[in-house]
């Protein structure tokens with residue numbers, strides 16, 4: 133990619149989720165040169181995997197679309213997908229960065245007509261759907277993907293499927309000889325916006341995510357609601373495809389727990405409250421949601437949301453950290469065991485489906501950063517002088533909702549702008 | 561009320577949590593409990609306790625001294641360690657249960673007829689004699705714990721078990737006459753004496 137021009141007045145943004153896009157756009161719209169890199173084949177990050185956003189319950193697509201338009205319209209932003217940072221050295225105002233771009237095998241000629249996807253036979257677990265359901269070996273990451281361009285799974289290269297894909301394409305957009313590319317650039321400041329990942333629910337042994345089909349995670353639940361998702365937007369439970377009408381939500385699954393993540397992931401209370409509205413949306417008064425919680429952390433402006441959910445008679449709250457889940461073999465129902473701390477009664481409650489409100493952890497482990505950065509006990513990047521001109525945005529800095537992630541992105545853009553302004557001033 | 565109990569009441573007045581922190585083994589952890597309930601829900605004995613661990617911890621903080629110390633709840637702990645494995649705050653709950661039981665016993669507040677308490681005391685008396693448990697004597701003393709007639713009945717019921725243990729050389733009738741012990745019985749006496757002395761000093765501090 134010889135055509136990438138970057139100087140020490142350029143800002144590099146790593147991670148193309150809502151935070152990275154925001155930081156890149158804020159800086160670019162202030163007239164700065166920005167390179168935005170994204171590891172995956174499209175931008176949007178985990179927000180594109182949500183059905184609806186709290187607190188307003190709008191669909192994420194509209195916010196995404198606005199950002200995509202802003203990116204398209206702004207010549208100061210250069211977007212590189214399937215790209216990661218391999219190495220970083222230097223200091224504030226002068227970083228040497230090596231980027232690695234994985235081959236997509238599909239060029240800009242692609243019109244997203246989908247003929248290659250039809251032609252290919254191999255199927256893989258769908259990343260977009262957190263492994264619920266399949267995608268083809270030639271695929272569009274998701275409906276709203278930007279760029280709207282297909283990708284070939286690297287494992288079909290060299291197989292007859294690859295040739296089939298190439299032959300099916302009417303626009304000659306498939307290039308099977310594409311190779312990994314390495315690019316060296318110089319930038320003045322780096323915004324690190326690599327986001328979060330859901331805590332691995334398999335580690336929470338007593339909840340049996342690895343053993344019981346009808347115990348799923350909150351991120352998977354979002355995918356079930358999506359009309360383009362693995363169940364076509366129906367709340368079907370995995371074991372038997374039955375409609376799940378009595379759904380339990382377990383809070384702090386992996387958070388606030390010294391055995392797992394020590395921190396409060398902060399968004400999962402709101403996420404579950406939001407997801408109870410999905411149950412109502414699907415079934416009206418026939419659906420039932422039960423939230424098992426230690427305490428509900430919906431603060432400030434979002435307390436209203438909590439009060440509204442509380443007023444819903446079909447939603448109940450049980451103040452209890454669930455001790456363990458067992459499965460009723462005959463019905464496939466997960467049975468929750470614990471003690472209701474308001475009254476100390478023991479319960480053994482069956483539900484159709486259990487949703488674990490899993491915690492958020494940083495997507496990049498501290499030892500995997502290409503350059504030393506200061507992180508806190510939970511692995512999130514700290515605002516620290518020692519980090520030079522490397523600034524964290526969004527969930528790379530803390531467990532945040534979109535609103536706060538975007539605020540943090542704007543703040544990091546301002547910090548980066550100050551650095552490159554200083555460089556510009558010195559170079560006069 | 562024992563002297564020590566009286567002294568403790570006066571010393572700590574309304575602050576039972578402070579008393580627990582100072583006197584109960586691992587008692588300083590009680591303040592770390594966040595009342596999530598996972599320990600209570602994890603306990604195999606849960607339905608049979610008056611107060612599961614998390615409730616006991618709340619009662620300690622609420623200053624319910626008499627109710628806690630005379631409760632039979634902590635005596636129900638089987639040391640399964642489920643609660644410790646699951647507690648999000650890493651409280652050593654099992655150990656706190658035993659610490660509370662021991663403290664209640666020392667103060668003379670533990671329920672007299674609580675079978676675990678009785679067994680624990682018998683076990684201890686049996687053990688300190690020779691540094692090794694004399695299974696035969698311990699067994700016999702347990703059978704007769706609730707009176708002579710009851711004892712004969714229990715012994716008869718347990719006879720096949722006893723015979724099996726003898727066959728497997730886990731139990732010897734000769735144990736009734738003396739029985740096995742540690743090699744260095746003087747050393748054992750010295751250790752126990754020292755432990756007793758430390759304990760007595762602690763108690764004397766409050767009884768003076």
Ligand SMILES: Cc1cc2nc3c(=O)[nH]c(=O)nc-3n(C[C@H](O)[C@H](O)[C@H](O)COP(=O)(O)OP(=O)(O)OC[C@H]3O[C@@H](n4cnc5c(N)ncnc54)[C@H](O)[C@@H]3O)c2cc1C
Pocket residue numbers: 146147148149150151152169170171172175176177178179182184185186187215216217325326327328329330350351354399403406490492495496525526527528532533534535537
């Ligand atoms: C169940 C659930 C429901 C939620 N619902 C809501 C809601 O309703 N409303 C709300 O406000 N918030 C919600 N959230 C929180 C929301 O998902 C986050 O606030 C948001 O995703 C943060 O965006 P981000 O850009 O910081 O991180 P991400 O969305 O994680 O984006 C990070 C991006 O960086 C890329 N990346 C990662 N590593 C690298 C690398 N090494 N190099 C290059 N790129 C990389 C990733 O591919 C990704 O595209 C929810 C969270 C959960 C768990």
Ligand code: SF4
Pocket residue numbers: 383384385387388395396397398399400401402427428429489491
């Ligand atoms: S936000 Fe709620 S569910 Fe999530 S870790 Fe914090 S308290 Fe637990």
Ligand code: SF4
Pocket residue numbers: 592593594595596597598599600613614617643646647648649650651653
């Ligand atoms: S599990 Fe730990 S934090 Fe939870 S109630 Fe029991 S002792 Fe308290």
